[in-house]
Amino acid sequence: MTEKAGWTGRESATDDSSFEGHKFRIVLLGEASVGKSSLLRRFTENNFDDEYKQTIGSTFATKDVKVIDNSGVSRPVRLVIWDMGGQSTYRELRRQFMKGSAGAVIVYDVTRPETFMAMNTWFESFREVCSDAPVVICANKIDLESKRMVPPQPGLMLKNWFQSDYFETSAKVGTAVSDVFTRMAQIVLAKVISEHSPRI
Ligand SMILES: Nc1nc2c(ncn2[C@@H]2O[C@H](COP(=O)(O)OP(=O)(O)OP(=O)(O)O)[C@@H](O)[C@H]2O)c(=O)[nH]1
Ligand SMILES: [Mg+2]
Numbered sequence: 001m002t003e004k005a006g007w008t009g010r011e012s013a014t015d016d017s018s019f020e021g022h023k024f025r026i027v028l029l030g031e032a033s034v035g036k037s038s039l040l041r042r043f044t045e046n047n048f049d050d051e052y053k054q055t056i057g058s059t060f061a062t063k064d065v066k067v068i069d070n071s072g073v074s075r076p077v078r079l080v081i082w083d084m085g086g087q088s089t090y091r092e093l094r095r096q097f098m099k100g101s102a103g104a105v106i107v108y109d110v111t112r113p114e115t116f117m118a119m120n121t122w123f124e125s126f127r128e129v130c131s132d133a134p135v136v137i138c139a140n141k142i143d144l145e146s147k148r149m150v151p152p153q154p155g156l157m158l159k160n161w162f163q164s165d166y167f168e169t170s171a172k173v174g175t176a177v178s179d180v181f182t183r184m185a186q187i188v189l190a191k192v193i194s195e196h197s198p199r200i
């Protein structure tokens with residue numbers, strides 16, 4: 001799949017006559033096997049696969065959501081979500097895709113503390129490329145209660161550190177998955193609206 005030329009994190013819908021709303025590119029980041037593709041699949045197809053199929057390079061999926069803005073108006077938002085393979089060999093490719101994206105969902109696996117420990121590196125590499133785009137943290141696989149090694153507390157510390165939202169999710173069961181993406185849509189929409197309102 002190739003990226004459309006001239007894409008930025010925010011695009012008006014003028015190039016897509018069937019959709020009237022804002023369109024945002026979001027990237028999914030985090031270590032290999034934390035559940036990025038599974039979260040995307042759950043969100044876009046409401047499906048889950050127990051078998052691990054490593055993402056080769058990157059793929060994307062699109063979903064339209066309705067977001068209530070600050071004035072209570074429901075607005076259509078199209079999210080184009082890029083799913084980056086977490087293997088380190090894709091580092092440069094990921095940098096290219098991060099450029100100009102409107103926000104990042106950064107995921108770790110609560111059963112593997114090393115994936116939590118890597119969160120700061122993911123955050124920093126995103127910040128290097130997108131200095132003020134919003135980030136949402138996803139503590140995934142919370143259905144694996146007996147295997148859970150990272151409790152909520154460190155996740156909440158990360159939330160403060162990154163100044164971001166934090167969700168505990170399960171792509172398997174579906175817990176809070178749509179909340180993650182809907183919240184991201186809401187934040188990026190609010191940001192665009194505030195950047196384009198006249199300053200007094
Ligand atoms: N129990 C449970 N398993 C999950 C969950 N999310 C993902 N998995 C499993 O974890 C494995 C890895 O999931 P993926 O979605 O492929 O992980 P990824 O982050 O896309 O991995 P890369 O593409 O290599 O970066 C798969 O076997 C999934 O079935 C979850 O919420 N709960
Ligand atoms: Mg994947």
